[in-house]
Amino acid sequence: MKTKPLMKVDEARSRILASMPLMPGEEISIINGLGRVTHSDIISRRTQPPVALSSMDGYAVRFSDVQKIPTKLIRVGSAPAGGAYSNTLNDNDAVRIFTGGPVPDGADTIIIQENVKAESENDGATIIVNKKPIKGQYIRSAGLDFQEGELGIKAGRKLTARDIGLAAAMNVAWVSVRRRPKVAILATGDEIVRPGDNINPHQIVSSNSYTLAALIKAAGGEPIILGIAPDTIEGIQSFFETRIGADLIITTGGASVGQHDLVQKALAKDTFGASGLDIDFWRIAMRPGKPMIFGRINDTPMLGLPGNPVSTMVCGLIFVKPAIRKMLGADITNDNTTKASLLEALPENDERQDYVRAIYFINDAGSKVVKAFDRQDSSMMKFLTHSNCLIIRPPFDRSHIVGDEVEILEFEEGF
Amino acid sequence: MKTKPLMKVDEARSRILASMPLMPGEEISIINGLGRVTHSDIISRRTQPPVALSSMDGYAVRFSDVQKIPTKLIRVGSAPAGGAYSNTLNDNDAVRIFTGGPVPDGADTIIIQENVKAESENDGATIIVNKKPIKGQYIRSAGLDFQEGELGIKAGRKLTARDIGLAAAMNVAWVSVRRRPKVAILATGDEIVRPGDNINPHQIVSSNSYTLAALIKAAGGEPIILGIAPDTIEGIQSFFETRIGADLIITTGGASVGQHDLVQKALAKDTFGASGLDIDFWRIAMRPGKPMIFGRINDTPMLGLPGNPVSTMVCGLIFVKPAIRKMLGADITNDNTTKASLLEALPENDERQDYVRAIYFINDAGSKVVKAFDRQDSSMMKFLTHSNCLIIRPPFDRSHIVGDEVEILEFEEGF
Numbered sequence: 028m029k030t031k032p033l034m035k036v037d038e039a040r041s042r043i044l045a046s047m048p049l050m051p052g053e054e055i056s057i058i059n060g061l062g063r064v065t066h067s068d069i070i071s072r073r074t075q076p077p078v079a080l081s082s083m084d085g086y087a088v089r090f091s092d093v094q095k096i097p098t099k100l101i102r103v104g105s106a107p108a109g110g111a112y113s114n115t116l117n118d119n120d121a122v123r124i125f126t127g128g129p130v131p132d133g134a135d136t137i138i139i140q141e142n143v144k145a146e147s148e149n150d151g152a153t154i155i156v157n158k159k160p161i162k163g164q165y166i167r168s169a170g171l172d173f174q175e176g177e178l179g180i181k182a183g184r185k186l187t188a189r190d191i192g193l194a195a196a197m198n199v200a201w202v203s204v205r206r207r208p209k210v211a212i213l214a215t216g217d218e219i220v221r222p223g224d225n226i227n228p229h230q231i232v233s234s235n236s237y238t239l240a241a242l243i244k245a246a247g248g249e250p251i252i253l254g255i256a257p258d259t260i261e262g263i264q265s266f267f268e269t270r271i272g273a274d275l276i277i278t279t280g281g282a283s284v285g286q287h288d289l290v291q292k293a294l295a296k297d298t299f300g301a302s303g304l305d306i307d308f309w310r311i312a313m314r315p316g317k318p319m320i321f322g323r324i325n326d327t328p329m330l331g332l333p334g335n336p337v338s339t340m341v342c343g344l345i346f347v348k349p350a351i352r353k354m355l356g357a358d359i360t361n362d363n364t365t366k367a368s369l370l371e372a373l374p375e376n377d378e379r380q381d382y383v384r385a386i387y388f389i390n391d392a393g394s395k396v397v398k399a400f401d402r403q404d405s406s407m408m409k410f411l412t413h414s415n416c417l418i419i420r421p422p423f424d425r426s427h428i429v430g431d432e433v434e435i436l437e438f439e440e441g442f
Numbered sequence: 443m444k445t446k447p448l449m450k451v452d453e454a455r456s457r458i459l460a461s462m463p464l465m466p467g468e469e470i471s472i473i474n475g476l477g478r479v480t481h482s483d484i485i486s487r488r489t490q491p492p493v494a495l496s497s498m499d500g501y502a503v504r505f506s507d508v509q510k511i512p513t514k515l516i517r518v519g520s521a522p523a524g525g526a527y528s529n530t531l532n533d534n535d536a537v538r539i540f541t542g543g544p545v546p547d548g549a550d551t552i553i554i555q556e557n558v559k560a561e562s563e564n565d566g567a568t569i570i571v572n573k574k575p576i577k578g579q580y581i582r583s584a585g586l587d588f589q590e591g592e593l594g595i596k597a598g599r600k601l602t603a604r605d606i607g608l609a610a611a612m613n614v615a616w617v618s619v620r621r622r623p624k625v626a627i628l629a630t631g632d633e634i635v636r637p638g639d640n641i642n643p644h645q646i647v648s649s650n651s652y653t654l655a656a657l658i659k660a661a662g663g664e665p666i667i668l669g670i671a672p673d674t675i676e677g678i679q680s681f682f683e684t685r686i687g688a689d690l691i692i693t694t695g696g697a698s699v700g701q702h703d704l705v706q707k708a709l710a711k712d713t714f715g716a717s718g719l720d721i722d723f724w725r726i727a728m729r730p731g732k733p734m735i736f737g738r739i740n741d742t743p744m745l746g747l748p749g750n751p752v753s754t755m756v757c758g759l760i761f762v763k764p765a766i767r768k769m770l771g772a773d774i775t776n777d778n779t780t781k782a783s784l785l786e787a788l789p790e791n792d793e794r795q796d797y798v799r800a801i802y803f804i805n806d807a808g809s810k811v812v813k814a815f816d817r818q819d820s821s822m823m824k825f826l827t828h829s830n831c832l833i834i835r836p837p838f839d840r841s842h843i844v845g846d847e848v849e850i851l852e853f854e855e856g857f
Contacts, residue, residue: 057637058667061656061856075823077643082819107673108749109633111644127633127749129644172822180827188660188758188857192653192751193827196646200638218524218542222472223615228492229526229544231611238607241476245603252473258522334523334542336607343603366808393781404497407587408490412595412608440855441476442603 033312035422036345036380042307043321043346046328047353048274052203057194060186062247063204064355069180071197075172079130081106083165086121086143086154087134090162102145102152106131121154130166137165173197183356185247207249208354210347211273212236213266215280215290216334217258234408235279235332235339242343245441246351248275263293267324274354276327277347278320280334290331291320304329312422314379315405316342335405341382341417344442363437364419367397373420373427381420384410387435397435414438448727450837451760451795457722458736458761461743462768463689467618472609475601477662478619479770484595486612490587494545496521498580501536501558501569502549505577517560517567521546536569545581552580588612598771600662622664623769625762626688627651628681630696630705631749632673649823650694650747650754657758660856661766663690678708682739689769691742692762693735695749705746706735719744727837729794730820731757750820756797756832759857778852779834782812788835788842796835799825802850812850829853 052066081087088100100121104112108127116122116133124130124137142158173179179197180190186204194202212235219233220226233255240250251273256263258281281290296303306322315338320331330350332342349359367387387397399418400410416435427433467481496502503515515536519527523542531537531548539545539552557573588594594612595605601619609617627650634648635641648670655665666688671678673696696705711718721737730753735746745765747757764774782802802812814833815825831850842848 058652058655061659073641073647076646076821080821082821107633108631109645109673127631127646167819167821171819173824179824186656187827187853188653188656189755189823189827189829189853191656192649192755193823195637195649195652196751196823198637198641198647200636216523216542218522221615222610222613226488226613230524231490231492231542232488232613234607234610237473237610238603240473241601241603241606244476258524336611340604340607404582404586406491406495406497406582408604408608408611409588409594412602412604414604438602438604 033317033378034309036311036313039309039311039319039321040346040349043328043330043350044353044359046323047350048328049356050205050208050274050354053206054201054203057191057200057202060191060194060202060204061188063186064247064357065180065182065184065186066203066205066356067182068178069194069197069199069202071173071175071177071179071199073196073198074170074175075196076167076169078169080167081124081126081128081130081137081165082167083137083139084125085137085139085165086156087112087116087124087130088121088136088138088156088160089116089118089133090136090160092119093136093138093156093160096157096159098156100154100156102150102154104150123148135166136160136162139165183358185357205355207247208274208351209251209272210243210248210275210277210351211251211253211271212239213253213256213276213278215256215258215263215278219255219280221255234336235334238336238340239277239279239343239347242340242347242442243351246348247355247357248351258289260289260293260298263289264299267294267299270325271327273327275350276324276329278329278331279339281331294324312379313341313345314381316345316382317379336408337384337405337411340411344417344436345382348442363439364434365395365437366432367395367435369427369429369431369433370396370398372429373399373418373433375426376420376422376424378422380422381418381424382436383418383420384414385416385418385435386414387416387437397433448732448793449724451726451728454724454726454734454736455761455764458743458745458765459768459774461736461738462765463743464771465620465623465689465769468621469616469618472606472615472617475606475609475617475619476603478601479662479772480595480597480599480601481618481620481771482597483593484609484612484614484617486588486590486592486594486614488611488613489585489590490611491582491584493584495582496539496541496543496545496552496580497582498552498554499540500552500554500580501571502527502531502539502545503536503551503553503571504531504533504548505551505575507534508551508553508571508575511572511574513571515569515571517565517569519565538563550581551575551577554580598773600772620770622662623689623766624666624687625658625663625690625692625766626666626668626686627654628668628671628691628693630671630673630678630693634670634695636670649751650749653751653755654692654694654758654762657755657762657857658766661763662770662772663766673704675704675708675713678704679714682709682714685740686742688742690765691739691744693744693746694754696746709739727794728756728760729796731760731797732794751823752799752820752826755826759832759851760797763857778854779849780810780852781847782810782850784842784844784846784848785811785813787844788814788833788848790841791835791837791839793837795837796833796839797851798833798835799829800831800833800850801829802831802852812848
C-alpha cells in the first residue's frame, strides 16, 4: 500500500483552519452573553458617570468656603444617589451628599462625613468642617469611566462576567455574537457500543462522541451526536443521505489505511456519488493521531479522526478547538503553551510530533516542572484524565536529560 | 457613628465558607456532565480492554513459530475490531487482525502488516513474515487501561471533556453530581435602572446583577435575578415577603453605613420581624469592597455586597466564587494566584488588603511581569475589563520598587 509522506502538524492545522466558515451573527440579550464571542464591537450608549458624582458619603461644598478650619456651613439640601439638589450653591452652603449622588452646581469638593460635625440630618442644620480638603476630592467627573460612543468591547472577544457588566453599564442590552457552529459527530466501528447498551466481551464502550461533544461545547460550539455507524459502506453512507445541517462534520475511527477503515471508501465520489467527499487524505506527523482525513462533503468541511480515544482528544485540542474558535472569529493564537523543566529524561523523538500525557506542578523552588506518564498507549484514557498537560515534542527532538526545559500544552478549563 | 474594627479578608472568607450548605446530588446523563461537580466517586463498570486486543493492523501469531526469518505461515481466519476468531491457533497458523481486534487463543504476538507479504486477503493464503518480532508486541493486555470496580473519577471533581470520555469508556452512562446552587441577586438603589430602560440624567445603568449572574454561572451556580429594589425599607422588604427559594442570597448596594444604606435596616429582625436577618455586619479590611453584610435570613445565607461595580466583581471573585465551589463540594484551595514582577513601583499600603486591577504578561526574557492601572476608582469598570489579573497587596504591605515580586490573582475562563 503506497503511503504519502507525513504532513507536519502546523501545516495540517493551517489547512484545516483556512477551510473553516466564519459564523454569522445573531442578536442575544447581554444576560446570555457568557462565553459567547462578539460579532461586532460593543459601543457605549451612555457616558459614565453621566454627571459628576460623589464617591463618598458626606457634604458637597465650595472649596473657597473651607479655607479655614474649623468652618461653619449651613446644610441647604441633599443629593442622594439617583436624586439631585436642583439649586446652585451660594457662599457657605453645604449639600448633604451620598455615594453616587450628583455634585450640585457650584460645589467643587466633597467633605467626607467623618470630617464633619453635623447639628442634625435636617436642612438648615449647621455643620462644622474639621479637616481641610483637597480641591476636587471625592468627585468622579462626568465620563471618568467611559463616554457615549466609546469602544467598549471589540469584536471577536469571548465575553466574560466582567465584559457583561461593562456592556450593561454602557446601556447595551442586546449584543450581536457569532452563532455557535454546529459540529456533527459520527463514531464508526462494529467494536463500539453506547454506554449502558448491551455489549459483548470483545466490544468497547464508545467514548469519543461524548469527549468530543464536551470539547466542542467548551470551545463554544454546539455538538450534534449522530450515533455509531457500523463498519459497512452502506452503514456509513446512510448517515450522509440527508442534509446533516452542520458547519463541520467529525468522524472517529475508520480513518486509517486498514481493510476495515471505511470512512473514506464509503464517502468517496466513486462510491457515494457526486456529492461525496472532496478528499484530502492526510497522514500527519503526530503521535497520537497519525491517520486523519480532511475534506469537504456537500460543501461542509469534514474531519476524520482516528478511533483511539486519546488520539481523538489530542486531535480535538490541536485541530477541533482552534477550528471552532476560527469559525467564531475569535483569537486562535493562544494555545496555552508554556515551558516546564523535565523531572525525568526523555529519549530521542522520531519523525512524528509527540503529545505526551504528563503532570506539571510548581515545585518548592517556585519552578514549573513536568513528569510524563511512563505508558503512552493511545487507547489509555485513565492517564489522560490524570494528566493536566501534554508535553509537545517536535519531530526529531533530541533526547533530554532531567532539568531540560520543554514546551507543554496546559489543559484549559473544561478540556 | 461607631465603627467596628476591620475584619481580615481571610477571616471573612472562612466565616462565609463555613456557613455554606453542601448541595445534594442529582443524577444526570454523562453527556450533560461538562462543568458539573461529581457527588460521588465514579467507579468503572467495565474492564478495558475487556480482553487482549491488537494495537495494530497485521497478523496474530505464535511467537514460537517466527523464530526464523523469513517464515511462512497460513492465514486461518480473521479478527476485526469487535469480532473474534473463535478457534485456538495451531502451529504455523496466522490470524488476520485489525486494530482493536481480540487476540485469538494461542496467539501471543502481533506482526504488523508492513512486515508481512500476504498472498491474498483470503483465509488459506500463505503469508511470509519478514521481520523477527518481539514477543508480545502490539498487544494491549486485558485491563491495561482500567479494571471493573476501579475508581475512575473522585467525588468533588469538576468534570472535563476528558473525564466524560473516561466515564463513558467505563460504561457509566449516569452520574450523580451536586445540584447547582441557586443564587438570588437583588440590586438596590434609586440611582440604578436596567439596561435599555428609561433613565434620567442622574441615574446609572445597573450592571452588578448581570456581572454576578455570569460569575455565578461560570462558577457552577444557577443565578436568579430578582430585580432592583428602591431605596425604601418597604421596597427592599417586598422582595423577601415570599420564599425566595435560593441557596444563597446576594444584595448589591445599600451595605454601607450611610443614611441611604438600607439593606440591613430593612431586613433586621426589629424591622422585618422574627424571620429577619441574623446579622453579622462586617467592614472588611479590603479595597475595593469594605462595606459588606453577612448573615442568614429565613435560614438562607445572605451576602450584602457594596454597590460599586468593581467592588462587586472583586467580592464576587474572593467570596462568591469559593462559596459556590464550597456548596458544590469542590476544591476551594486553588485561587489561581501566581507571582509576577512589578513593571512600576507601588507605594506603601494601608490597613486594607488591596486588589489592584492590572495586566500581566510574559516578557521577552520569559518572566511574568505585571503593571497596575494608574486609576483604581471602584466605580470604573473599563479598566476591570482591560485587566487580566488583580495584584493582591496584603494590609500594611511595604512600598515596592520595579522588579519586586508580588502576588497576582489571574482571571480564569469566564470571570
